[in-house]
Amino acid sequence: MNTLPSEKHLGFLINDVARLVRRAFDQKGQSCNLTRAQWQVMAYLFHNEGSNQASVADALDVEPITLSRHIDRLEAMGYVARVPDPSDRRARRLHLTESVRPLLDQMKIIGNEVIATALEGISEQESEILIDLLSRIRSNMTTRGVESCCDESVKDAAAKQPEKVLT
Incomplete structure (x- = not known):
């Protein structure tokens, strides 16, 4: 069987680079007292304000109950608000609050630092x-x-x- 060493295998590289970037983000983001999962929810909502929980769970590839727990915590911190959906009385739309905006700015700085580190030496x-x-x-x-x-x-x-x- 003719196989490439794992460090030259595309699937391994994609997965390993993603793992290392996540780890670096986690380390730099610890000062904000949020988990990476919570960051992911807020980043998604930043770009998709007003999404419903089902679409966010699907986009982030998490179970709806798991997302609901994240939203509960973010809502308790005052970062996310569940707003009734005007077209479906059972659904709630998710919105970021104004109090989270400074944290989002910090998150963007951290993300840029991590990517800059990852791309060192690359034109x-x-x-x-x-x-x-x-x-x-x-x-x-x-x-x-x-x-x-x-x-x-x-x-x-x-x-x-x-x-x-x-x-």
Whole structure:
């Protein structure tokens, strides 16, 4: 079997870089007394103000009950408000409060510092190429339906070499 070392495998690299960036963000963000999950919720709401909980949970790939707990804590801190949805009396829209704005500014500074560290030694042109390539990879995965794509790959592999899939 001819395999690349893990440090040269694309899947490993994407996952490891994401892990290291998250870790750096966690370390720099500790001074704000918020978890990365709470930061993610607020960052999503910053760009998608007025979203409902179901769409936020889906976008962040978390269970609705998990998101609800995050929102409960953020609401208790005064950072998020649940506002009744005018078109659906059962639904609530999520909005950031004014009191969280300074924290969001700090979050942006931390995020920029982490990315600047990650991109040290990489030219602006290389960075743009990297962004373009990663955007295309993401587009490939989202436009083809990740779940159906993966299901078909597993079925194809199983049809060709069932013993390899099971081991």
